[in-house]
Amino acid sequence: VMKNAGNAGPLSIPSKAAYNVAEFQRWAKRYGVPAQFSPYFPFNTIRIVRGAIAAQLLGRFRQFHSAAFRAIWEQGQDLSKEEAIRRLLGEVGIEPALIESDDIKNRLRANVDEAVSRGAFGAPTFFVNREMFWGNDRLDFVEEAIVRQA
Numbered sequence: 001v002m003k004n005a006g007n008a009g010p011l012s013i014p015s016k017a018a019y020n021v022a023e024f025q026r027w028a029k030r031y032g033v034p035a036q037f038s039p040y041f042p043f044n045t046i047r048i049v050r051g052a053i054a055a056q057l058l059g060r061f062r063q064f065h066s067a068a069f070r071a072i073w074e075q076g077q078d079l080s081k082e083e084a085i086r087r088l089l090g091e092v093g094i095e096p097a098l099i100e101s102d103d104i105k106n107r108l109r110a111n112v113d114e115a116v117s118r119g120a121f122g123a124p125t126f127f128v129n130r131e132m133f134w135g136n137d138r139l140d141f142v143e144e145a146i147v148r149q150a
Contacts, residue, residue, distance in 0.1 A: 001112055005121040009042055027136065033074070040078040046108075047085050050099035053107050055092060063092045 002009065011017040021037050028035035048068060055064035067088055071077040077084045086096050098104060115125060119132050126133045128145035 001115050001120050001125070002122050004112055004116045007121045009122075011042055028073075035073045036076055038072050038076055038078075040076075040080065041072070043078060043080040045080070047099055048079050048088075050104050050108055051085065051089055051094060053104050053111070054089075054094050054098045057104075058094060060092050060094065064088075064094070067091050 001007075010020050024035065024037050051068070052061065052064060055061040068079065071079055071084070071088055077088075079085050079088060085099075089096050089099070118127060118130075120134070122134060124134070124136055126138070126142045128142060128149060131145050133139075133142045133145070
């Protein structure tokens with residue numbers, strides 16, 4: 001999404017990068033999760049997001065998301081490495097070959113194209129109907145929008 005929207009990550013600006021590391025710790029404390037800033041971040045996430053799509057199709061997204069979060073932000077794994085992504089996929093019961101399938105790749109392309117066409121420029125981005133919210137600090141707004149829709 002960021003690439004397609006012409007956006008650059010915050011870590012490309014040194015002062016913003018330092019701030020993001022501090023902010024990361026604040027959010028970890030707020031959410032009550034043990035977390036360490038990954039020494040590999042940012043890294044190529046293409047296979048992780050393909051894994052997320054496969055997990056959605058198999059009804060295992062919640063398990064995949066939790067395992068990926070722990071691997072990156074608690075255990076400091078580099079999920080751009082073949083052995084690490086294979087281990088993660090195996091942990092949640094996804095055949096690694098599935099994320100290399102044309103179906104998964106095409107679904108990812110379609111998801112990115114749709115998100116960018118709707119105005120997304122980075123992650124996390126949430127849509128509630130036509131309303132867009134960007135950033136984890138907007139989750140209260142996302143929740144309010146969902147409640148309004150109910």
